[in-house]
Amino acid sequence: MGVRAGTSAIVIGAGLAGLATARVLSDHVDDVRVLERDRLPLEAVPRPSVPQGRHAHVLLASGQRQLDDWFPGLADELTAGGAVSVPADLGFISSSMSQPLLERTIRGLLLRQRPNVSVSDETAVDGLLVEDGRVVGVEVDGVRHRADLVVACSGRHTRFLDQLAGTGFPAPPVSEVRIDVACGTCVVPRQPDDFAGALAVAVDDPALGHRVGLMVPAEGDRWIITLASFHDDGPPADPAAYEDFARSLPLPLIADVLAQAEAATPVMTYRMPTSQRRHVERLKQTPAGFLVLGDAICSFNPLHAQGMSSAALQARALGHAISRHGSASPRLPGAFYRRAARVIDLPWRIAARADLADPRISGPDLVGTDLVDRYLDKALWAGHTSVPVARRTMQVQHLLARPETLITPAMIVRVLLTAVTRPRRR
Ligand SMILES: Cc1cc2nc3c(=O)[nH]c(=O)nc-3n(C[C@H](O)[C@H](O)[C@H](O)COP(=O)(O)OP(=O)(O)OC[C@H]3O[C@@H](n4cnc5c(N)ncnc54)[C@H](O)[C@@H]3O)c2cc1C
Known part of the structure; x- marks a missing residue:
């Protein structure tokens, strides 16, 4: 289905899910506006509402392929921005960078390559406009912005489903795996000969405590090192204790890099109590003109590195659903949520199966398999x-x-x- 003249969409949030959604909508809708509450920096630096921007990120091959397909020239722009080529023996991950560099590069390509997309930063959406059981736009600072379709890509803590519950639509049931994961990240200089730029992952045995270390090369000759564990065993902020934590991993290389580093940033910490899935596909009644996508549907245990790719695959599924039903159809939300659930099922299972191997982690039974x-x-x-x-x-x-x-x-x-x-x- 081509672009229908005069149609419009608003995307709430300019994280990776919002950018991917805007790219998909630009094929189907005349005017796509992305509204983001943060100021979007010109430089590739973390921003306040996306705390994950401070921590090591890995883009799975499915996400990378989908983004390459949508944004011609992405790999070259990332390389020009300093992304590091990773030797990929099995041919899956080809380059490594910080999350802010990836987000900024995609945002730049989106604006240059899709003239019907605009991004307004420092624009916080206060609520949805609901008329006759249909979402018809959003409200920002008392001003009403109308659109045929509103997609909330507003992250794990999104409030828009609660607002709808307040207007009589049921809230989706939620599944949670109680991971209680704690991450500690520091950034150290990277020498050109450090492991030939390879990406390092060290994972302990879940039954014995399950500590994880991830070290990714990033632009600016840096290693981003994220250490993590579950429950009360989080990585300490004290530099010496942090290095000891790295030394306890089954591979010494992250601890060796820390020991040899001439300088390191302070350890930045992050906690996520649960991985969380909102079962929007089970909703019996959803308003026309409104969808949620990305972390707003499913926020995965970050240690499995699935969130960005899942968001991209959900956005692709949205494109298929719009091709079938049209962007303004009341059947679109149900059709999209069923497709999104099929996309999310696999990474959710992979992550939950691995997490539940740790006896301290509880969550829904993965029955029948x-x-x-x-x-x-x-x-x-x-x-x-x-x-x-x-x-x-x-x-x-x-x-x-x-x-x-x-x-x-x-x-x-x-x-x-x-x-x-x-x-x-x-
Ligand atoms: C520590 C950590 C490490 C991770 N590591 C990986 C990894 O290695 N690989 C991977 O694939 N994924 C990883 N993830 C997950 C990944 O970052 C996300 O899944 C992905 O970025 C998609 O997020 P999103 O766009 O749905 O939400 P977010 O990134 O949270 O973006 C939501 C956006 O909506 C905006 N917003 C919210 N409310 C409003 C409003 N009312 N008005 C306007 N704007 C609003 C916010 O400011 C924000 O910009 C990690 C996550 C964490 C926490």
Whole structure:
């Protein structure tokens, strides 16, 4: 379906979900306005409403491919902005950068490449305009802005669904996994010969405490180091204790980089009590003219690095739903939420399955898939010795393939052979 003359959309929030949504809407709607409450900096620096901008980010291959497809020249612009090429043995992640650089580059390309999109910063949306059971726009500082479609990409703490609940629409049921994850991040200078720019991840055994370290190369010759753990075991802010925490990981390389670093920023901390999924797909009644997307639907445990890619894939699903129903159809919200739920199911399962292996983490039972889950666990392990299995499990983890693609006769033989020949593991 092409652009319908005179149609308009408002996107609330210029985070990654908002930018991806605006890109998709620009194919279908005449005038797309993105309203963002923060001042959007010209430089690639963190901003107040997006605390995750201070922490290490990894863009999964599915998100990277989708963004490359939408924004021609993205890879070159990121490289020009200082993004670091990552040696990718299995061909999945090709470059690494800070979250602010990625967000700023996409925002710049969106504005240059899509002339029907505008972004207004320092514009906080106070509420939705609801008339006759339909959302017809938003209110900002007492001024009404009308649009055929409003998409709230306003993040985990979005208030707009609560506002609708106040006008008689039901609120969606919520699933939560009580991860209580604590992250501590510091940034240190990166020497050109440090691990040839490789990306480092070290993960402990969940049953033994589950500490995680992630070190990503970023623009400006920096390593962004994020250490994390669950419950009361968060990384300390004191530099020496922080280094000790890094030393407790099963691989020494992050601690070695910290020990050799000539300077380090103070440790910046972040806590997330739960990963949280709003089951908008179960809503029996939703107003026409309004959708939520991105972290506003599902905010994942950040350690699985799924949020940006999930947002991009949800935005792609929105494009498919609009092609089918049109941007102003009352059937659009239900159709989109069903598609978004299918997109979210896979990363939600992958993350919840891994998190719930830690006995201190509680959450909804992942019923009915024990056998499949045990097989997937074996497949992950088989990937250590079988390149075809590793490639396929990586495709699943990067949200490029469904888990069922691991259950082919050839894969089953490889996985089971490894299971019977592998040494016992801890
Ligand atoms: C510590 C941490 C690490 C992470 N690491 C990764 C990673 O490695 N890989 C990955 O893929 N994902 C990661 N994520 C998740 C990822 O950052 C998000 O999923 C992704 O950026 C999409 O977020 P969003 O755009 O939906 O929401 P947000 O980024 O929260 O953006 C919401 C925007 O809406 C604006 N807004 C809110 N209310 C209003 C209003 N009333 N009016 C106007 N504007 C408003 C806010 O200012 C903000 O700009 C991480 C998250 C955290 C917390």
